[in-house]
Amino acid sequence: MNLVDQIEAKEMKKEVTDIHIGDTVKVHMRIVEGEKERIQIIEGVVIKMRGGGARKTLTVRKVSFGIGVERIFPFHSPRVEKIEIVRRAKVRQAKLYYLRELRGKAARLKELKTPRPTTKTKKVKTRGKKAKAAKAAAKNA
Numbered sequence: 001m002n003l004v005d006q007i008e009a010k011e012m013k014k015e016v017t018d019i020h021i022g023d024t025v026k027v028h029m030r031i032v033e034g035e036k037e038r039i040q041i042i043e044g045v046v047i048k049m050r051g052g053g054a055r056k057t058l059t060v061r062k063v064s065f066g067i068g069v070e071r072i073f074p075f076h077s078p079r080v081e082k083i084e085i086v087r088r089a090k091v092r093q094a095k096l097y098y099l100r101e102l103r104g105k106a107a108r109l110k111e112l113k114t115p116r117p118t119t120k121t122k123k124v125k126t127r128g129k130k131a132k133a134a135k136a137a138a139k140n141a
Contacts, residue, residue, distance in 0.1 A: 008054035012076045017083050019058065021046055022091035022109050027060060027073055028081035039081055042071060045089075045109065047096040061099060063107075068100060088112040 019025060026043045044062030047070070051057055056075040061068060073080055089109035099107050 005053070011054045016075070017085060019046060019049070019083060019085065020088070020091075021049060021094060021096060022089035023085050024087040024089070025060060026084040026086055027071075028083070029073070030079045030081050043086065044069075044071075045096065045099065047099060061096075 023046050024043065025046055026041050029040050029042060031038050031040045042060060042062065044060040046058050047061045048059040049056070050059075054076050057072050058075060059070055059072050061070045063069070088111070090112045091109060
């Protein structure tokens with residue numbers, strides 16, 4: 001590990017969320033106005049991720065009052081309080097620049113289904129003679 005990597009390792013956050021292109025995220029950003037400090041939430045789609053290590057950035061796009069707004073956030077910045085994933089989407093490209101030209105329903109991304117559970121669940125019959133017999137036995141017991 002060279003000197004630059006050692007310095008960057010100190011600057012990086014320990015706990016980071018697993019974010020991918022196409023995810024709809026809420027970025028909690030710390031804003032300083034004079035002596036006051038507040039948290040502002042920006043919700044949008046991640047259209048681009050770039051860099052690596054401490055220099056990693058993500059570009060979030062949202063539509064505000066009919067105007068598309070893109071904002072670049074340094075991933076490991078101390079001003080970024082936290083990043084919440086609202087929804088995951090299935091995408092086939094690394095950069096989603098084509099969303100800039102799309103409007104309304106055309107700009108939607110197909111939602112990614114949640115992964116299946118790893119533990120097996122026992123199937124319970126709800127129809128047929130066996131189901132009625134099991135239901136009657138459970139009622140009598």
